[in-house]
Amino acid sequence: MTPSATLAAPLAPEQELQVGEVLFEAGGMGPVWQLQTGALRLDRVSREGPRFMQLVLPGDLLGLELLAAYPYAYTARALVPSRAVARQPVTEAERRLILVEGLAQQQRRIEDLVALRTGPAQDRLKHLLLLLVPADMPWSGTVAELALPTLKDMAAILDTAPETVSRIFANLRRTQILDTRQRQSASFSLARLREVEWPTGMTRSDGLLRQPQAPEAA
Amino acid sequence: MTPSATLAAPLAPEQELQVGEVLFEAGGMGPVWQLQTGALRLDRVSREGPRFMQLVLPGDLLGLELLAAYPYAYTARALVPSRAVARQPVTEAERRLILVEGLAQQQRRIEDLVALRTGPAQDRLKHLLLLLVPADMPWSGTVAELALPTLKDMAAILDTAPETVSRIFANLRRTQILDTRQRQSASFSLARLREVEWPTGMTRSDGLLRQPQAPEAA
Incomplete structure (x- = not known):
C-alpha cells in the first residue's frame, strides 16, 4: 500500500x-x-x-x-x-x-x-476477478475476501448478461473456487481460481466449468 | 492523402x-x-x-x-x-x-x-469495415472499393470464427450492401453500410441480417 x-x-x-x-x-x-x-x-x-x-x-x-x-x-x-x-x-x-x-x-x-473481451464468458470473468485482487493479498491456498463490483457492472465490463455472470458464480461455487458470495464481496481460493485460468488448457478440460457456457464459446 | x-x-x-x-x-x-x-x-x-x-x-x-x-x-x-x-x-x-x-x-x-468487441458479430464486423474506409473515400451512395484483411485477420480482431465472418459477408451480399468480394477487397455501398449500423435500432429490426446471427447475440 x-x-x-x-x-x-x-x-x-x-x-x-x-x-x-x-x-x-x-x-x-x-x-x-x-x-x-x-x-x-x-x-x-x-x-x-x-x-x-x-x-x-x-x-x-x-x-x-x-x-x-x-x-x-x-x-x-x-x-x-x-x-x-x-x-x-x-x-x-x-x-x-x-x-x-x-x-x-x-x-x-x-x-x-x-x-x-476474448473467449468464453467464464474465462473473461476469471480474468476480471484476478485483476481485482489487491497486490498485497497473499496468493497462498487460503481463502481471501474480495470486494466485488455489482453484477450489472461486471456484465457491462465483460459484454455479457448479468444472468450469465450470476450463472458462472454458481459454477465457481459448485467447483469450490468460490466460498461464499455476498452482495458486494466474495471469498475465493485465489490459488484455485488462478489454476483454472492458467494455462487455458486446464479450463477447456474442466467439464463442470465448461458445460453450461457452451453457447458462448467463440 | x-x-x-x-x-x-x-x-x-x-x-x-x-x-x-x-x-x-x-x-x-x-x-x-x-x-x-x-x-x-x-x-x-x-x-x-x-x-x-x-x-x-x-x-x-x-x-x-x-x-x-x-x-x-x-x-x-x-x-x-x-x-x-x-x-x-x-x-x-x-x-x-x-x-x-x-x-x-x-x-x-x-x-x-x-x-x-461489443454486441453481435455482425455489428462488430460492420464497425471494422467502417474503420477501414480511407478518409478520402466519398460517402455518397456510389459503390466503393475497399481493401480487406484476410478472413483470419478479421476473425482475430473480432474474436470470432473465420466461418462467422464469411457468413456475415454472405448476408451483406444478400442485402445488397456488399457488391462483390474478392480475396483481398470488396465493393461496398458505404451509405448503406453506414445506415444499417447507425442507429443500432435499424439493425435489430432487419430480419434478414439478424436471423443467422442469433446464437451470437449477447
Missing part, C-alpha cells in the same frame, strides 16, 4: 469513493488523479446513456487529457470502495514522466481489455 | 508494406512510426503464438515505448497494403507533442476496441 496523504495537505487532495460514487464527470475540468486502492470504470456518456470504456486499477492515472487542456473525456465511477489522490505535476520533466507513465499504463489496460 | 516523402530523404524513411508484411518485431529497437495509409495489427507474441492486441489506422503513431528507451512491445503487421513513415522527434517539445498525440490516439483506439 502507498502511504496515504493526510486529508489536510492542500497539494495532494485525496478522495474516498463508495461503490457507484463518481470521481469526475465527462466534460468537467480538474486535476489528474491516480488510483490508490479499489477499481473504477470509465464511461463514455452519450444519448443512450453511459457506456463502459475502460477499467482503472491501482496505480493508474486518470484524466491525462487535462495535461493537454482538454476536459475529462469520460466519467469515472467506483466499482468497489476506492481511494484516489490528485497528481499535480509542476515541472516540465514531471509532466513528461506522467505522460510516459500514462502511455505504458494505457498499453497494459488495452491488453486487459482484450482479455476481458 | 498526405504528400509522400521521397524515398531518398534520409530523415524520413518510408516503408511500403504488402499484406502480411511486418513493420517491426516485438523486442526490436527502431524509430517511432506513423501510419500514412492502410491498416496494421499489433500482436503480443507469446509461446502460444501471436495474439491480436490493437488495430492501427492512418495517422496513428507506433512504437511510442521507444521514446522511453524500451524495445517495441508488439509485432506490427500489415492487414492491407499500407505505408508508414518514421517520426523522429528532435526537441523536447516535439517529444512531448508526440506523447500527447499518442495518448489521444490510444484513447480512440480503446473506444474502437470496445466497439469491435
